Amino acid sequence: MPRNRQLTENRIRDAAKGLLQAEGFESWGVNRIAREAGLDKVLIYRYFESPQGLLDRIVRETRFWPDPETLPAGSPEAFIHATLAAMAEERHAMALLSHPSSRSPVSPIRRRFNEDLEAWLRGFRNNTRGSITDSQLERLPALIHFQIQTGREDLSPHELWLQVSPPLEWDSGSPEPEYDELPTELL
Numbered sequence: 001m002p003r004n005r006q007l008t009e010n011r012i013r014d015a016a017k018g019l020l021q022a023e024g025f026e027s028w029g030v031n032r033i034a035r036e037a038g039l040d041k042v043l044i045y046r047y048f049e050s051p052q053g054l055l056d057r058i059v060r061e062t063r064f065w066p067d068p069e070t071l072p073a074g075s076p077e078a079f080i081h082a083t084l085a086a087m088a089e090e091r092h093a094m095a096l097l098s099h100p101s102s103r104s105p106v107s108p109i110r111r112r113f114n115e116d117l118e119a120w121l122r123g124f125r126n127n128t129r130g131s132i133t134d135s136q137l138e139r140l141p142a143l144i145h146f147q148i149q150t151g152r153e154d155l156s157p158h159e160l161w162l163q164v165s166p167p168l169e170w171d172s173g174s175p176e177p178e179y180d181e182l183p184t185e186l187l
Helices: 005-023 030-037 042-048 051-061 076-089 092-096 108-127 134-150 157-164
Strands: none
Touching: 005 030, 005 042, 005 051, 005 092, 030 042, 030 051, 042 051, 051 092, 051 108, 076 108, 076 134, 076 157, 108 134, 134 157
16 A cells, blocks of 8 residues: 555544544543554654644644634624534634643643634624624623533524624613602502
């Protein structure tokens, strides 16, 4: 069988990401990755230099938040729905966030997460034409992240949008009456 470096690297990365998704970092080691990939562990060292080199490569190739340029801009619900679908395909990304180094603001994992999130937030804001405040916008990624992390689908894209969209104010067209005293007939 002819050797193909790219196919072998892909098998190793796919096995490593699969382990991350299924079991997190608890069973993530060179022997287990090699066994899952059906390859000799020496190939991990040959192509990635070390398990850390493999992890670094996975982090560089992982999208923690989808590129907003690839998401539909027709409505916030469509944008959120496509975000959820894209993040579901990158489930190993959530496991990467459980790595102890990800807590450091200078870790490659945290930096990549923040870069992807900032780009996603800019895209969301651009698509909503600035109709959402910063404090409202900060809630949306937290809700999406929670939904992806837990695997729960309690909130539809529309309901997620309603959680952060500006509240509607009732405008009857006439000013509210001013009261000098509280009405006593209700007491």
